[in-house]
Amino acid sequence: PKELTSKALRDAPPTTSRSADSPIFGVEGLVYYLAGCCTPIPGEPIIGVVTRGRGISIHRQGCNNLECVEYERLVPVRWNPGAENSGRPHTYPVDVQIEALDRVGVLKDILSRLSDQGINVRHAQVKTSIGQPALMDLGIDIRDRSQLEQVFVQIKKMSDILNIRRVGQIDE
Numbered sequence: 001p002k003e004l005t006s007k008a009l010r011d012a013p014p015t016t017s018r019s020a021d022s023p024i025f026g027v028e029g030l031v032y033y034l035a036g037c038c039t040p041i042p043g044e045p046i047i048g049v050v051t052r053g054r055g056i057s058i059h060r061q062g063c064n065n066l067e068c069v070e071y072e073r074l075v076p077v078r079w080n081p082g083a084e085n086s087g088r089p090h091t092y093p094v095d096v097q098i099e100a101l102d103r104v105g106v107l108k109d110i111l112s113r114l115s116d117q118g119i120n121v122r123h124a125q126v127k128t129s130i131g132q133p134a135l136m137d138l139g140i141d142i143r144d145r146s147q148l149e150q151v152f153v154q155i156k157k158m159s160d161i162l163n164i165r166r167v168g169q170i171d172e
Helices: 064-068 081-086 106-116 145-156
Strands: 031-034 046-050 056-060 074-076 092-100 121-127 134-142 161-167
Touching: 092 106, 092 145, 106 121, 106 134, 106 145, 134 145, 145 161
Parallel strands: 031 056
Antiparallel strands: 046 056, 046 074, 092 134, 092 161, 121 134
16 A cells, blocks of 8 residues: 655645635644645645644545555545635646657746746756657646646647646545
């Protein structure tokens, strides 16, 4: 069985939820963090896991790291849709992989589409091999599942795009 790894802890520092402004219902007054293994975003079903010493880790339901967690450590949680109205919108890191025909400017065109939608790119890496499609790994900041779906639709419309998928520990 897979265990919760330190990679799952990498992205988000622990946060203490104290009010109705919390983005997550079910962790009020508790220390919690978003698991880096599956990077949950608003609009997706989530579950909390009581950790040993770090508070509650929030995972997407179906995350592979949940397979070895005892049932007693699971905490029902859900996104708070009202939290987004409490100030500037929160964004969440999402890793995506794009497979495209390798040509000059393909990354620029993808980045332009993301920029047009107001999407910040945290990191980008491109791998190319002669005669093979280019593989682009991007880390982007997303508000919610709806925005992520819009990004996928916009990028899939491009003629040179072969595939786009979210990277995380869930079979999608």
